[in-house]
Amino acid sequence: MPVVYIDVVWLVNFAMDAVLLAVTGWILRRTVRPWRVLLGALAGSVYALSVFFPTLSLLTTWPGKAAASLLMVAIALPWRRSLDLARNAAVFYMVSFLCAGAAIAIHFALPAVSVAQGTVVAANRLAFLTSLGSLSLIVACPVAWAGIRLLVRHLRMRAWLQATACTVHVVVAGKEVVFTGLLDTGNRLYDPISRRPVCLVEAEALAPVLPPALAAAETERWLEALSRVDDAAWRRRLAVVPYRGAGGTQQVTVAVRPDEVRITCEGRSVRAGPCLLALHPNGLSLDRHFQAILHTDLIMGDDGIEDAVEQHEDDVAPALATDVDSSAAEARGRQRRGLLRRRGRSAAAAPDPGGGGVSPQPPAGRR
The missing domain is CATH 2.40.70 (Cathepsin D, subunit A; domain 1)
Known part of the structure; x- marks a missing residue:
């Protein structure tokens, strides 16, 4: 009877999730903080233990897996809009698929390992039971990391050259x-x-x-x-x-x-x-x-x-000149009216030489 050590399962998932989140942040060029990556990996590793609890079987469905992965990405990588979160999740899925494919390929490339060894018959159908060894996971991480780095560098170089x-x-x-x-x-x-x-x-x-x-x-x-x-x-x-x-x-x-x-x-x-x-x-x-x-x-x-700018300046120059002239005329008119008002107030407030006081002048026609 096989024995499963929950602590080992948790530790392996924690390490793998941390690597996947770190690689995702590097590809997206996000400013990733280590404590956030570790916190996101912790959430993913705790979710991996839900397979051992029948009461939490709902979490192992596709909606549960999607919700768990989005939670991991939201915790580990910075985002402001839902579009940023969706982009982060898409790259995270891509990195996960590449690493999983590399691990499976390395696992079956090892000597004395074949698909036939994990073949069973269940309900008249063939089922393949695979259990990746620790060596496959250890080798797959740096191999996938190197492959992703080369691919991303190539794509960035191509984009830079095209730009x-x-x-x-x-x-x-x-x-x-x-x-x-x-x-x-x-x-x-x-x-x-x-x-x-x-x-x-x-x-x-x-x-x-x-x-x-x-x-x-x-x-x-x-x-x-x-x-x-x-x-x-x-x-x-x-x-x-x-x-x-x-x-x-x-x-x-x-x-x-x-x-x-x-x-x-x-x-x-x-x-x-x-x-x-x-x-x-x-x-x-x-x-x-x-x-x-x-x-x-x-x-x-x-x-x-430059030609377009010069042509635009030639087209708008007469209009600008007219606007400037009219504005200047209005300003001069306002200055003259203000000066006349000030002179009128000064004349009205001037002291009467014979009375020693101020006598307001009656309006014209109203003596």
């Missing part, structure tokens, strides 16, 4: 290229002479608009290729820009002065100001998600927005 990646249209000498650029607030590279912002662009992305001598040159011979550019107009477009590489080494590269750069990000198109596009010999993204690192100064001046 900061922009489509870049570059026109140089009548030729146009289109590539994807990444807005990087850490890019503070400027041309030391012209003080123009510098963007790093893969040489392969700019190859269609480069002069043949520079496009065909190898990376180590870019500076030598500048002397072979015969077109005087192209020579004025090229510059040499120093920059610091990823390893901290000082390097020099060739940069191009484009005729026009237009950046489209989140449905808004921005015409960038004067800038330099520096050639980068290697790929900037391992998965080829972007081909350039853009300078944030390129999107600080939106010509479209």
Whole structure:
């Protein structure tokens, strides 16, 4: 006859609930307090003991399980609205399913463990009885934690790339290229002479608009290729820009002065100001998600927005001028009326030279 130790069941559930709640708070980036996590785990572990009491069988139903899980999440994680609580509970369920799946997979991956060993026949139906060992639970926790961290980091990185990646249209000498650029607030590279912002662009992305001598040159011979550019107009477009590489080494590269750069990000198109596009010999993204690192100064001046603001100012300027003139006229009128009233009161209150007192003047026509 199997023996079940209630204290062991309570301790295992307490530890597992604490881990699940902590992982849920980390995924949601909530400010989680340890005592709240432990209090929520305590509520969950006490609920797990209800299976040993027949009078509490109602708690083991689906509504009871949902209510218990919501109580755990409400205690452990901060929330203000019901939508926040529902979001916290959804992530908690996801983490629980992942950890449970990892525990079951590790349990049956162990030697001498199979589904057939837990198969019984009940009411002409097959039933599978599984009892996860302590080793499976111990191994499943770090495995599930590592898997969730990798998944969440990947999803966050993808979301960040999608939010900061922009489509870049570059026109140089009548030729146009289109590539994807990444807005990087850490890019503070400027041309030391012209003080123009510098963007790093893969040489392969700019190859269609480069002069043949520079496009065909190898990376180590870019500076030598500048002397072979015969077109005087192209020579004025090229510059040499120093920059610091990823390893901290000082390097020099060739940069191009484009005729026009237009950046489209989140449905808004921005015409960038004067800038330099520096050639980068290697790929900037391992998965080829972007081909350039853009300078944030390129999107600080939106010509479209500035034109709209100027047009709006031109449209409302006459109306504003009329309002100002009328307001000023009203103010001057009020000042004159107030001055006349004060003068009238002063004249009425002036002492009579012959009587030594104040004699009010009768109104006109009423002598």
